[in-house]
Amino acid sequence: MDFKGAYTWGNFQFLLDGFLVTLEVAFISILLSFAIGSIVGILRYAKIPVVSAALAVLVEIIRNLPLLLIIFFTYFALPEIGIKLEIKWAAIAALTIFEAAMLSEIVRSGLLSIERGQIEAARSSGLTYVQTMQHVILPQALRRMVPPIVSQFISLLKDTSLAVIIALPELTHNAQIVNGQNVNYIIPIFLLTAVMYFAVNYTLSLLAKRLETRQRSPKVKVNSQQAAQSLGA
Structure with missing residues (x-):
């Protein structure tokens, strides 16, 4: 192991460049x-005939496919039908498709967690369906969805490393290039790479735990009658 040779400013800057690409793609x-x-989850929750069923089938198909396969599809298969994306945008498209399916389930579950009685009370108070969603359901559901959504974002950040298969110049890809310079760099460089991933992901995990703790603390529920009165004012 050659820590001194591996940890040169040039290597560190090269890894940092890759890490910035990782963060950009993830963001x-x-x-x-x-x-x-969010849109897919709300549409499925609304149970619109045909639309909700079609989206449910699409979401289940995507959720049960490997992300790596979706990356291959966006980069290698789409050009066959005339859609050619740059490496970065192919990775973004694949991650967006996969994570949107996951997040739609989180959103739908969050909406379903709101007690039916609150919805009925809001509607009986004179609120329309859209107003009920906006002022009663969504504010409460969003608070419940935040911790799992942050956890899913952590997974997304880690999943960017899979784009190394299409040579996206992200952190893992650049680490492999540095390792190719000298076999003695492998452990030092992978340790540094792990620290960089860990620093961001651990920060996000702490945020998720903090939000989950706040979620468990008592909160004042939305009063549908007050919402109706404020809208009528």
Whole structure:
């Protein structure tokens, strides 16, 4: 093991460049997958004829496929039908598709966790379905969804390493290139790589635990009658 040779400024900067790509891909994928997953989850919860059933089938198919297969599909198969994506956007597309399916289930489960009585009370107070969703269901459901959503984001960040298979210049890919310089660099470089992943993921896990603790503490429930009165004011 050659820690001194491995931990040069040039190698560290190269790894940092890869880590920035990892964070960029993860950040964009998180935003897109959360938006798409939320829409899909709400549509499934609404039980719209045909639409909800079709989305349920699509979500189940994606959730039961390996992410690696989806990465292969976006990078190698899509060009066969005329859709060619750059490596970074192929990785983002694959991660977004996979994570959106996962997040849609979290959103749907969060919405289903709200007691039916609150929904009925809100509707009987004069709120429309959309107003009930906006002012009664979603505020409570979001608080319950935050911890599992953060945990899913942690998984997404770690899953970016799978994009090494299509040569995305992310952290794991760059670590392999540095290791190729000298066999004695393998342990030092992988240790440094692990520390970089751990630093971000552990911070997010602490955030998830903190949010989960706050979720378990007593909270004031949304009063549907007050919501109806405020809307009518």
